[in-house]
Amino acid sequence: MTTTPVPVPVSDAADPRLADYTALTDVALRRRKEPAEGLFMAEGEKVIRRALRAGYPMRSMLLTPRWADAMRDVVETSGAPVYLVEPETAERVTGYHVHRGALAAMGRRPLPTAAELLAGARRLAVLEAVNDHTNVGAVFRGAAALGLDGVLLSPDCADPLYRRSVKVSMGAVFSLPYARLDRWPHGLGDVTAAGFRLLALTPDARARDIAEVAAECRTERVALLLGAEGDGLTPRALAAADTLVRIPMSHGVDSLNVAAAAAVAFYAVTAA
Numbered sequence: 031m032t033t034t035p036v037p038v039p040v041s042d043a044a045d046p047r048l049a050d051y052t053a054l055t056d057v058a059l060r061r062r063k064e065p066a067e068g069l070f071m072a073e074g075e076k077v078i079r080r081a082l083r084a085g086y087p088m089r090s091m092l093l094t095p096r097w098a099d100a101m102r103d104v105v106e107t108s109g110a111p112v113y114l115v116e117p118e119t120a121e122r123v124t125g126y127h128v129h130r131g132a133l134a135a136m137g138r139r140p141l142p143t144a145a146e147l148l149a150g151a152r153r154l155a156v157l158e159a160v161n162d163h164t165n166v167g168a169v170f171r172g173a174a175a176l177g178l179d180g181v182l183l184s185p186d187c188a189d190p191l192y193r194r195s196v197k198v199s200m201g202a203v204f205s206l207p208y209a210r211l212d213r214w215p216h217g218l219g220d221v222t223a224a225g226f227r228l229l230a231l232t233p234d235a236r237a238r239d240i241a242e243v244a245a246e247c248r249t250e251r252v253a254l255l256l257g258a259e260g261d262g263l264t265p266r267a268l269a270a271a272d273t274l275v276r277i278p279m280s281h282g283v284d285s286l287n288v289a290a291a292a293a294v295a296f297y298a299v300t301a302a
């Protein structure tokens with residue numbers, strides 16, 4: 031006789047079964063749990079369902095009683111242990127308020143190599159040192175929405191599977207392939223060697239207007255290189271690019287946030 035899995039009530043925040051979730055403050059999560067132990071946190075019903083649909087294995091799930099019904103099918107089909115905790119216990123365990131009443135510890139999957147990503151793509155984003163999780167999530171959301179084929183990350187970019195990036199991306203980090211370029215900036219040579227025209231996004235007035243360059247690249251493979259808030263792209267990354275391109279600015283604004291610039295550039299090269 032088979033029994034239907036049911037969430038197991040847990041009231042003690044120190045229960046060892048909740049160890050994957052303990053003290054997951056942003057800094058602790060980044061330093062301790064990700065990616066060394068191969069875990070990431072999916073928060074909220076939509077994000078958990080998207081991660082499962084994308085094939086990430088669930089290791090366990092925390093649910094507050096309000097969410098037990100809505101997540102019943104996941105409880106019954108995932109095969110992972112599910113713990114039922116009161117919202118206050120969830121907060122004591124994780125170190126933050128679990129807004130959406132459902133939190134799942136998910137296993138990571140091996141990333142494609144940069145060479146694999148380059149082989150099958152036509153339009154790519156390449157991020158240099160974008161170390162803000164919100165910006166990484168927002169770039170992924172824009173890249174997925176505007177039809178890019180993937181994202182390449184410099185070694186010092188923030189983790190796309192970090193809780194904040196996952197949330198801001200609305201789950202796009204699960205559907206859009208990404209890879210790390212381990213050698214930086216030399217790995218940019220692999221991008222151009224694979225036949226991509228590498229366009230470096232910079233607000234520098236000497237760069238060419240992106241609309242004009244995008245029109246020239248209609249039939250080419252294109253990779254769009256973007257930098258971080260603050261200093262933007264390093265001189266070495268700029269030097270590795272084929273063409274420097276800019277989005278013209280008005281009203282004395284000197285630059286856009288990287289995710290906003292990315293969305294404009296993605297549209298320019300996909301719509302041209």
Ligand SMILES: C[S@@+](CC[C@H](N)C(=O)[O-])C[C@H]1O[C@@H](n2cnc3c(N)ncnc32)[C@H](O)[C@@H]1O
Pocket residue numbers: 230231232233234255256257258259260261262263275276277278279284285286287288289291292
């Ligand atoms: C906040 S900006 C960095 C500003 C920095 N002072 C600079 O000169 O690049 C972050 C990134 O967004 C992109 N970006 C922002 N505004 C842009 C614009 N007007 N044209 C092209 N790229 C832009 C660039 O890739 C830049 O590295």
